[in-house]
Amino acid sequence: MKNSQNITWHHTSVSKKERHVRNEHKSCVLWFTGLSGSGKSTLANSVDYALFQEGYRSYVLDGDNIRHGLNRDLSFRPADRKENIRRIGEVAKLFVDSGLIVSSAFISPFREDRELVRQMFEDGEFVEVFVECPIQVCENRDPKGLYKKARKGEIPDFTGISSPYETPILPEVVIETDIMTIAQSVEIIIKYLKDKKIL
Numbered sequence: 001m002k003n004s005q006n007i008t009w010h011h012t013s014v015s016k017k018e019r020h021v022r023n024e025h026k027s028c029v030l031w032f033t034g035l036s037g038s039g040k041s042t043l044a045n046s047v048d049y050a051l052f053q054e055g056y057r058s059y060v061l062d063g064d065n066i067r068h069g070l071n072r073d074l075s076f077r078p079a080d081r082k083e084n085i086r087r088i089g090e091v092a093k094l095f096v097d098s099g100l101i102v103s104s105a106f107i108s109p110f111r112e113d114r115e116l117v118r119q120m121f122e123d124g125e126f127v128e129v130f131v132e133c134p135i136q137v138c139e140n141r142d143p144k145g146l147y148k149k150a151r152k153g154e155i156p157d158f159t160g161i162s163s164p165y166e167t168p169i170l171p172e173v174v175i176e177t178d179i180m181t182i183a184q185s186v187e188i189i190i191k192y193l194k195d196k197k198i199l
């Protein structure tokens with residue numbers, strides 16, 4: 001649906017750059033993508049906690065939490081998955097504009113959808129974090145019991161089982177959660193943010 005011709009974008013009185021100066025760090029979105037059970041939410045929250053402990057302004061947007069509210073009207077069919085990612089991309093952009101470092105933990109299985117979100121941001125603001133983990137490991141973990149249900153055919157369009165996951169081609173960061181500890185993973189991401197002068 002196209003925007004009405006009767007609405008106008010209003011620029012804020014405080015710029016994003018001014019917020020960066022006040023916060024003493026830049027803003028960005030850490031886009032955690034990977035299979036269910038790969039550790040996206042755990043890692044996103046661990047990074048957020050580390051940032052908070054150091055006095056940085058940050059927040060976590062989690063796939064399940066968003067589907068409890070903003071996106072509760074969406075199913076897991078392809079068209080709704082695309083809309084789910086588009087909406088969260090727009091929300092993440094608002095957080096970045098407000099000067100925060102936002103960690104978004106979503107399966108976001110399709111490259112095209114992730115690329116569309118990337119295009120919403122300025123250069124360097126979208127940091128794709130591929131949470132890489134073999135599906136066998138994810139399935140063995142199965143923290144929510146979803147793989148078991150998917151194998152029984154109780155969950156249609158389940159990523160990795162009845163729906164594909166397209167691995168990132170050139171992610172900014174790759175975290176192998178089957179061989180890395182949480183502490184090691186957090187350290188890698190924090191180092192990336194420092195190397196890129198975001199922190």
